[in-house]
Amino acid sequence: MKFSHSIQFNAVPDWSSEYISYSNLKKLIYQLEKQVVNQGTVDSDDTEASALIRAEPVQPIPTFRRALDHELKKIVTFYASKEKELRKELAILEIDAQDYIHLRTNHGSNARPIDGQPDDSITGNSRPSAIDEHGENGSDYDGASDTEAEGEQSRRLITKPVTTRSDSTGSAFNRDRLRMSRRNSQSEQDFYHDVYKALVDGRSNLNKRTIQLFVSLRELKSYSQLNKTGFTKALKKFDKTLETNLRPAYLEEKVNKAHPFRKETMDHLDEAIAKVEGLYADIITGNNLDQAKRELRLHLREHVVWERNTVWRDMIGIERKAQAAKMGLGRNVLGAEPEDDKIRLLGDEVDTSLMRYVNTPVGRVRCPKWLFSSDFFMLLGVIAIFTVCLSVKLFDTPEQQNCFAILVFVSLLWATEIIPLFVTSMLVPFLVVVFRVLRDDVSKVRLEPKDASKTIFAAMWTPVIMLLLGGFTIAAALSKYDIAKLFATTILNKAGTKPKVVLVANMFVAMFASMWISNVAAPVLCFSLIEPMLRTLPIESKFPKPLIMGIALASNIGGMASPIASPQNVIALQNMSPAPSWGEWFFVALPVSIISILIIWVVLLLIYRPARGTVIVSIRPPKDKFTGTQYFISIVTLVTIVLWCVSHQLEHIIGDMGVVAIIPLVLFFGTGILTKEDFNNFLWTIIMLAGGGLSLGKAVNSSGLLQVIAENISKQVAGMGLYGVFVIFAGIVLVVATFISHTVAALIFLPIVAEVGASMPDPHPRILVMGVALMCSAAMGLPTSGFPNMTAIMMENPQNGRRYLRVKHFLHTGVPSSVLTYLIVITIGWGLMRVIGF
Incomplete structure (x- = not known):
């Protein structure tokens, strides 16, 4: 909890006005920081303008001391009277x-x-x-x-x-x-x-x-x-923000000698x-x-x-009131009774804006408002399509017919997100068992529900899920102990203050962070690091737009850089036989990622042209030294990554990469570095989503539907070479993943692509799967194309409360970047995959 919230939460309500005004002191610190930066701009750019604009230099320390003295006097007076x-x-x-x-x-x-x-x-x-009668905590x-x-x-x-x-x-x-x-x-x-x-x-x-x-x-x-x-915290923030050393002197001379804070007073x-x-x-x-x-x-x-x-x-x-005001929510919405705005249910107040009255022959009936929403009617449409697919005979066997209906139904639910993605995934085993989709692998006889349930649940937990858990564990440790932040701030500090260099440095930091703490957490980390920089820039500056956009796009690209960077990569490993080692993945993905980021950087410079003379505050280097715990986490992480890279050479010992993932789980949780709360905070929705995708893949393959679809697609691309099929599938996935989740696109297309590649005269399924997985991460043309984009568009200017980016910025920056990345994947990426024998 931030201290500004903590002091509000812990303060005695009747004394609330007598506490230190921590929020006001923070605002003063940011104002002084901006004045110092602007003063530096004028001094360095135009000496004559400096003389006209600024009569006297900014003196942050005396100004801040006066504010602290005022707060200290208020606290001493109140304490003495009380x-x-x-x-x-x-x-x-x-x-x-x-x-x-x-x-x-x-x-x-x-x-x-x-x-x-x-x-x-x-x-x-x-x-x-x-207490004796009812226990120490007796109520x-x-x-x-x-x-x-x-x-x-x-x-x-x-x-x-x-x-x-x-x-x-x-x-x-x-x-x-x-x-x-x-x-x-x-x-x-x-x-x-x-x-x-x-x-x-x-x-x-x-x-x-x-x-x-x-x-x-x-x-x-x-x-x-x-x-x-x-x-103490206000002085620490002042020293850190303005690079001073006021805290020790002021605490010793003023605070510690004030009556409320003396040792004898406490005694x-x-x-x-x-x-x-x-x-x-x-x-x-x-x-x-x-x-x-x-x-x-x-x-x-x-x-x-x-x-x-x-x-x-x-x-x-x-x-809640502030949030409602921002969203334009009000009372007496359509269907709510003006005289009965709230109803009581089990002692709680329920907003009747979620209810609607309907006239029926037996009177007015109160119904949930979602029954009249577009999502509900869309759900009815999806169910109708599912029913039609079950009824119309399109395939030879009932297993294939039912599996096709389930595939269409689940894909539509994933694409429209009418219900949460992970809920749809949990629905897959139920549908597969009830509609008896699975067959025996040898005899091809339709499995009974009891045997089918064991098979489908076994398919939901594979070594790939353990790999995903191992990635979450490493990400949690690197984030919790600020290792990722220390690394990022060290690199950004070396970038200096030139806008072009700062932009490309932030993009590469975002890409590298996405490789290890996922492309969900990486943009959040990077945006927090650039907040002091954005705070000091003028409102009219053009630099925030390319900077925020660059971090978002680089985080998307970073999603392809390592096998644990995003769920679509984990799904790709499941559909590649044999699965590539980490070394092979890096050999292909790192050059593609680095070249893509450099080209996107040039695109951002050409489109936005950051204003000349923009003064950027350098990211301050971390002053804290590495602790023993941080060294231990770093060593375990490096050892785990090395074992993942050489997993094929150690198959006779470890069997699969998922077994290696147990190492960080045991060492970090067993030593108390991570706790059960950290374990509970894992992205279990992603794990359930991946498990649902694996179970759907098992159903499509076991029913024989996948072979039928692959044969039909192979007929359509007959006469085309492997490269032509690669280019077509990569383009299709790029378009689809732009509008739906990257992970969902991988869940739907990767099993099909793998089967098509295996059924070709010159079978190379791994190259198709790898290329399509890379293209899933490269789809970034809309704000909804990935979590980094959604995070970026919500960034607001603290000075006026307006968002930095609009949808148009993604259209004229994200779309060209996606197309250029597509070209890099089908050229450089293709060549690298052929070199290592995919």
Whole structure:
């Protein structure tokens, strides 16, 4: 959680305006950074303009110090006033507690309610507390009252209101009242009834006040710690952004010497907390200090949980309202009743904008609005096509007929994304078993559902899935311990400040990151690295567009650079027999990727022509040294990659690349470098999608449908050479993958391409599969063509809140880049694959 959110989440709501204004300090830092950069621009470009535009140089340190001094003064003043108030309350509480203990000691043993026995809690004897009865985290304990019996007695006997801690002159009870009561009472029994009432009232009142004071003192301590952390983080960000060294001096001279942050101040506060704990032990827990501490911390935890829950709900509510305002959502949409905007379901509020009223012969019926959406009607159309494919006889055997219907149905669901892709994948085994698509590999007899279920589920978990898990593990370790970020910042720091060099350096960093942490995480990392650079550029600068576009396109290209860079590569390995080693993959993919990026770089320079004189802030080099954990992760990663590269030579030992993937899984999770939370955060939707594709491939192959389709396509391309078929398939996949997911395109086409290649007179299925897999990553002509593109189009200018890119930018940059990459694949890529014997 960012500290700006953390301070809002942990702050005492009533004191929210008295905390350090961390967000405002961050804004000031960015303003000063921009002023310094602009000053450097004027100084370096035009000396005469410098004299006219800038009367005096920007002085970021004095400006920031003044802002810090203002915040420090505010915090010191508030802390002093709150500390004085709480100390006064503690002094009064101590006096009242002594009065209570004195009365309990002298008269507590004789005090009795009407027709009752003396209560241990007011005679000084300890009794089981709520924590003892219900456990340390028991939720049945109520800090404002004691047991139900005692509470009932208190309600019957208390005849006048008790004083609260806000009453500076009152005590839990009054000795004078007791003396007069004894003088005027008709009997000694009446006096002890009054004593009992006073003790019950006093104990209940002191209990409340002690808990409230303990919570307030702990909140004051948290206030001090949180603000000190805020000063430290603000100074750290200032030094990092403006390359200064203000933090050590300011912390030593100002912050550490301020009253709220002195060691003796914290010691006095801890002493006050210890006094409150002692008073609670004397009054409530029968001098059991450990039990008193446990109960007070339980009350504190309950208070904080309730308070944070309230604050968190408010924050979420504000975010939702802002999001609704951005999206133009409003009340009283079509179909919603103006007088009944919300309905309640199980205690929650449900927005009726998701509902619609329909007039029927039996009255108005409330229906889900999705029933009238275009997606629902599209789903009905897909189901209708599925039904037609099942009914119209197109193939000789029912297995092939049913498999063709399933193939069409699943492909349409994947292409339209009416339901999530991974959900469609999970539907595949169900359809394959129910429609009895599978046949025995030897006898070609149709399998029964029981045998078919075992076969299809076995096909969903293969060594390729383990390879995918190994890739996720390496990516998680490299990201979690900032190894990828350290590498990227080191390279970008060497790029300097020339726009052309900075652009190509960022593109190659994005490509390299995509090879190891996937082309989903790589653009996110790279965009975070360039944010300081974008922040300092003028609004009219043309450089952000080619920079963001270049990172997105390079991340797409990086998706073909290694076998674990994207799911389509993993699917390609499954459809290539024998699967290429990592060394063979690198031999083909790296030259194609590097040349493609250089050509795309030239295209970006020609189209956007970054403005002359644009001053770019250099990426600052990392100052942190490599730790032992980072070295260990790097060594394990390199060893795993080397084993993947030579997997064919070690088949007699490891069997398959999927077995090698177990090495990082065991070493990283077994040593605690990665945790079960990291494992749960894997892209399991991608794994399920790949598993669904593998099961569909098994069904298409087992039913004999794949051979029939391949034979028909082979007849259409009869007379064409292998290269002609390669060019045609690569072009088809490029077009299709531009409009649908790259992974979905690979799932649909790669099994067909492999079978077509195997059925040709000169069979070379691996070259067709490899080429088509590369083209899946090269489809990047639309914002929806891949995750890097979708991430890029959402990037906004922090100065005006507008997106840097529009769809038109992808059309006149992404489309030419896709076509040029296609030409590189069918020329250079083809030649390299022929060289290594594909």
